Every structure is written in C-alpha cells, then in structure tokens.
Amino acid sequence: MSRSLAIAILAGLLISCSSEERALGPDLPQTAPNGRTDPRISIAENNFYQISQGGRYFSWYGCNGCHHAGAPISLDAPTPEKRRSFTFIYSAIANGHPGLGFGVSIPSEQIWQLTAYVRDLPRHHEEKIDRLNDDQSSEPSGRIWKGPL
Template identity: 40%
Template sequence: MVLFAAVLAMSGCSREKRVIDADQPVTERIGAQDPRAHQFGDNLFQVSQGGRYFAWYGCNGCHGENARGRADLADGHWRHGATVDRVFASITGHGPTGLRIPVEQRWQLAAYVQQLPRLDPAYRRRQDIDQVGEAQADQWQGPVR
C-alpha cells in the first residue's frame, strides 16, 4: 500500500506545468547593442552629468583633476576600448567601487570619459566650481536610499 502511494505521488510530479520561455528574466544587455550606449554617449547633458560624477565618486584620485593623472584618460588611448559601452564595462568591472555606482550614473561617467579627448580642458574642471561643498571621494557614503 505504501509503495502504491509513493508511485502515485511521483507520477503526479511529471504533470506539473512549467513555463520556460523568453518571458523569463534574462541578463541585461551590455555592449554596443545596448540602446543606452547611444542614449548616453551622444547627449551633452549626460556627458556633463558624468563630469560631475567624475569628481564626486573620487575618480580624480587616480585619474587626476583634469583626467591626466597616473591613469591618463584625456589621451584617448585605453586598454579596454574607447567606445562608450567598453568604457561602461570597464567602470562596472572596477571592483566594488564600480558596482556601488548606480547604473545610470555609470553610463553618464562612461559618456564623459569617452568624450574627454574631444572636450576643451576648461570644461573638464567645471564640476570643481559647480560642486563646491558637495561630498567628494573619501567623504562620499554612497547613494541615498
């Protein structure tokens, strides 16, 4: 009797309906095919926001106030590629710091960095004037939740 009940219970498992299709969550696209690459890379407002976050997140600690520090970003020669999606991937893969930055702000930073070789140096330091009194680098505690 017990054996019969076990067989009956197991046969019911194969009738369980499971839907496995494209509706299921998938990993978000990151790369040239990601529509955000063009939304952020070609928009001057997004580029200027990226310049603001460049100092705010302490990127200038290694890259310098004018992006010509130890890791020079203003020359346009980068190890991981110069397209906005490659710069985004580099920022994202920059250890725990990169992942602490919200996705939209990472795209803005990537747009700014990607545009650096074409930006007039006077515009690179504008955020220093605009952000007087805002928390910078080591004083920053992460996004407000």
C-alpha cells in the same frame, strides 16, 4: 520680422534643446549596454546633461583622485578601438577595479553617465576643463571612493 523667419527661429530653438533633454526615473538605463549597437549608447553620449552628470559623479566618487584632468585613464584592452568603446569603458568602471566592485555600489544609470563623461574627455579643451572645475568646485568630492558607508 517676417513670419517665416520667426517660425525658423522657433524651430531652431526647439531642435537645439534635444541635447539638453533630462530624463529622470525609469527612462534611464537600468542594465549594462547590450553591445556596441545598443541604441541607449547614442542617447547617453549625445546628451549634454547626461555627460555633465557623469562629470559630477566622476568628482563625487573620487575618480579624479587617480584620474585627474590630463591623466590618462588606463584601460587594459587588446585594441585601441575596444579600449575606447562604450561597452568596454562601462565594464571597466563596473567590474574593472579590483576589490572595489563599483558595479554593485554605483547605480547602473550613474555608470552610464560616468561612461559618457569618460568618452567625452578627449573633447575637453582647456576652457571646458576650467569651466567644469569651476562648476564642480562647490560639489562634494571623495578622495578615492570606497562605496556607500
């Protein structure tokens, strides 16, 4: 194998790992998004690990009790673009469930991950849904989460 081919393969491997990067601790967002142009949005949405964690929390917190696979996630917004926006979905999770107040009981960084997962849902094809269901079959799951005990 030529040296340039080996360097190209190594560079490709290093570059491809960025979408799996895992940040733990204070690097995760601690506050709500600051509008559509918040640079943290693209970081959350382009990171497979953050989206995957959002899927775990979707099950853990019992979101799938009402919003099961294939069911629409109904969000009241004046326009379809706003309904799909990261900031609107974040706000709907944090503040939009009457009487549940998820924003005070679910940490902000987890709401970021949940939002990234919800925004990724339209890209879920049958095989991906099956894989996610298999991955999460042994995870704890709430029927409908009511907050910490």
